[in-house]
Amino acid sequence: MKGRHPIWIIRVVALAALLLAAGCDIVGVRHITPKEYATQRRSDVLSNQALSDSTVQTLNVVALSRDDCAANFPRCTNTILYTDGLDDERRLSALSELWLAYALQTDRNAKGQPASDQALDEYLQSARYAYAYLFFTARSPGERAFEMRQSQVLDFYNYAVQQAVEGFFKRLPELGTGWNSVPVAGWNVLRPSTDVYMGSSDYIPKELIPAEGLRFRGLRNIYRRDGFGSEFVAIGAMPSDTDQPWREPNYVPLTAVLEFPGDSLSSVLMTNDVRVYAKNPYLDGAITLDGQSIPLSANFTAPYGVWLARSGFARQSIRSLLGRGGLTKPEVLLMQPYDPNRLTVIMLHGLASSPEAWINVVNEVMGDAQLRRTYQVWEVYYPTNVPVAANLAQIRRAIDDTLHHFDPSGNAVASNHIVLIGHSMGGLIARLLVSSSDDKLWSVVPARPDLSDADKQKLRQRLAPYLQFSPMPQVTRAVFLAAPHRGTPVARWKLARWIGNLIRLPITLLEEGKGITDNMQGKDTMPGKPSRLPNSIDNLSDADPFIKAASTLPMSPDVRYHTIVGVYKPGVPLSDSDDGVVPYASAHLDGADSELAVPSWHDVQETPQAIIELRRILRLHAAALNCLQPEGTQRTPCLAPPLAHP
Structure with missing residues (x-):
């Protein structure tokens, strides 16, 4: 029949197609550039607003995609949390990044408004999964010291802590004082532990600025210490006593840490308690968590830079x-x-x-x-x-x-x-x-030269x-x-x-100068124009x-x-x-x-x-003086002997 092919032709074509498919390479290979290599290994939700390659691979293992997670986030996170075939490190690191991505999207939708309870909860979820990854998996942080994934998770934790602590701080005025725990965004926030002092017996900042986003004009370098926790500039109140000659610093560094109490992975993942630590990096080089001494991050330049930027010294001088x-x-x-x-x-x-x-x-x-x-x-x-x-x-x-x-x-x-x-x-x-x-x-x-002895004595006392x-x-x-x-x-x-x-000299100094001039001239001399x-x-x-x-x-x-x-x-x-x-x-x-x-x-x-x-x-x-204190060592008392003051 016209338009129809004999069955044997169809069979021949099908066989040829099968043979050609069998002969094609299923896996290909290509070389990538150094830039692509770095991007592939280091990019994540913080660096380029896209999930890291490690998290994408974890989604692939449990038959999920980014679109699946965007469409049904609870189902996505529960699948990762409870599906077999993922070890704890892979499971927890992926959950930390996914919750952080969700929080960032919530913040973007809020268009600059203060963090909502939803966003605050999402940041805390991200921080908790990162915390669990770091301290409650089979390997210790030291055993993963050279792994890129741990560095990424540490960044997830530090950023989530920054956002959460900012949210807590903005709510302090409505919390009042004297509390030991308070419910915030579905979490039970335990009273902060702090050794950050801003002078005038003040341990509560009036302003808290994340240091990570600050850049300074006029300062050659930014001096930081990499580690655990989020870096802030804590700003205290201006001193009320202006008669004293000393001014304690009211711009000081603060490193914030969130701890999720628990003695096992399951207890940490189930807790809704969170404790805030505010540490002074000049005093604290490390913090003990889960029995481990963890180095604290710090930014030593940021408080100094903010203080100078707000000082107005140039005009005052x-x-x-x-x-x-x-x-x-x-x-x-x-x-x-x-x-x-x-x-x-x-x-x-x-x-x-x-x-x-x-x-x-x-x-x-x-x-x-x-x-x-x-x-x-x-x-x-x-x-x-x-x-x-x-x-x-x-x-x-x-x-x-x-x-x-x-x-x-x-x-x-x-x-x-x-x-x-x-x-x-x-x-x-x-x-x-x-x-x-x-x-x-x-x-x-x-x-x-003809001053009386009494006038000479007065002059000597004044000078x-x-x-x-x-x-x-x-x-x-x-x-x-x-x-x-x-x-x-x-x-x-x-x-x-x-x-x-x-x-112009100060009035008090001019008055003192006039008194000295009078003593130089003597009491029997007619007053005249005081010496300049x-x-x-x-x-x-x-x-x-x-x-x-x-x-x-x-x-x-x-x-x-x-x-x-x-x-x-x-x-x-x-x-x-x-x-x-x-x-x-x-x-x-x-x-x-x-x-x-x-x-x-x-x-x-x-x-x-x-x-x-x-x-x-x-x-x-x-x-x-035997006082040099190398960083990374235990602080020891300075052996310099006290001086014999008269």
């Missing part, structure tokens, strides 16, 4: 220099919560400056793990318009009051073998803090706090950076003198009587000291060089343990070479 408001007296700013068992470094900035002078210095020095475990940093923030002698007296008083407040006995490690670091005018003040004046500064007082001082006994090492110990001719330039004439008080720019001149007399004062023999100088113009002999502001001849000190010349403008303290040198000096100081 100029206003303070000109006497147009801002700072009026020195403050001692603690960069970390006070620790009696860490050595103390005290930093003093220079003219028209602020703690911003130490932006990268503090971050880079304390980014060193050994130094971070060994030292704590205090920064002295002071008004740079007043005379050097007045600042010296006020700074000394502020430091003494701070030390006495935190350690009345003076026996703590923090109160002994202090290191002073000063830049520019701060270096000049730092040197005077470890020097003896005896009677060598009285020659700068232009008193009338003694500024002209008579002894070395700080707690300090045993100092570093001076670009310090004008013998002044600088720049202070005599027209521009400098013009700026100096714009400076020198300001800080006047004092920094190489022709200033005070600076010339102060340059001859001897330093304490108990203090080891170092200098770092800038060399602005290459090819000039060191003895004739300068940093654009301070001549080498003024910054140089005989008898220094070391001197480093750095190709730099006056802000030499920010150069990598100077920071490396500071790290070296601090290691040297701590090692000499």
Whole structure:
């Protein structure tokens, strides 16, 4: 029949097709690029919003697909949880990622609204499955140390903890105080355990910022410690007592951990209890969970960066220099919560400056793990318009009051073998803090020769706090950076003198100056126009009587000291060089343990070479005292003997 093929033709065609199919390769192979290799191994729901290859393979094993899970999520998760043929590691890691993907989708649908109970529950489910994978499967975390899958699950846990803790924190105001457990999103949240202190007896932050998403302009590096837990910046309330000279840090690092109580895998998966741990990474390098010591993650730069970004120091320092408001007296700013068992470094900035002078210095020095475990940093923030002698007296008083407040006995490690670091005018003040004046500064007082003995005595009493001082006994090492110990001719330039004439001194200092002027003139003299008080720019001149007399004062023999100088113009002999502001001849000190010349403008303290040198000096100081604390080892008491304070 037309259009019909004989049956034998159909059979021949079918046989040929069968033979051709049998001859085709069922499995093919191709080479992939390094980028594809990395993507395949490392991509997951956090990195590219797609399930990881390991989770997709787990779905394949139980005859599920991503679309199946999207269509019926409870059926999907129950199938993975109860189907035979999956080991616990594979089962739990896949469930952690699936719950995290579900939570992220819930958050995306909420379009920026606060986390709902549904999203909070999903993040906690993800964290619990990750927790169970890490601590309640056959192998310990250490046995999987080199496996990519464990790194992924740790990321799932840390991110889920971040989101859950943020959700808990936003609900704290409605929870009140005095509770031991509270129901939240179907979970029973146990009272947090914390050792994070933000000053003023405050353990509850007023603001909590995840550190993972922060990036900073102006800081060279971000110093972190990889590990378990989610990193935050905890921000406390501003201090109410403004009369005290010290300021405890209200921007501190916090590492959050969620624990799901249970002594077996089944009990952990069944519990609805969750405990929050808020750990201070300066004190805690690890946390014990399920009998294992687990290293804690930390971000040491983020609190410092947020504090600086919100400080307004740049505006304050100029206003303070000109006497147009801002700072009026020195403050001692603690960069970390006070620790009696860490050595103390005290930093003093220079003219028209602020703690911003130490932006990268503090971050880079304390980014060193050994130094971070060994030292704590205090920064002295002071008004740079007043005379050097007045600042010296006020700074000394502020430091003494701070030390006495935190350690009345003076026996703590923090109160002994202090290191002073000063830049520019701060270096000049730092040197005077470890020097003896005896009677060598009285020659700068232009008193009338015919003053009565009574007036001379009054004058001496008024000037003694500024002209008579002894070395700080707690300090045993100092570093001076670009310090004008013998002044600088720049202070005599027209521009400098013009700026100096714009400076207003504090009213209290002007009143004190008038009283001193009256004593210099004598009670029988007709009152006239009071003598002009020198300001800080006047004092920094190489022709200033005070600076010339102060340059001859001897330093304490108990203090080891170092200098770092800038060399602005290459090819000039060191003895004739300068940093654009301070001549080498003024910054140089005989008898220094070391001197480093750095190709730099006056802000030499920010150069990598100077920071490396500071790290070296601090290691040297701590090692000499048997105080160096390597990270990863058990903290031991510092063996530095307390100093014999007078």
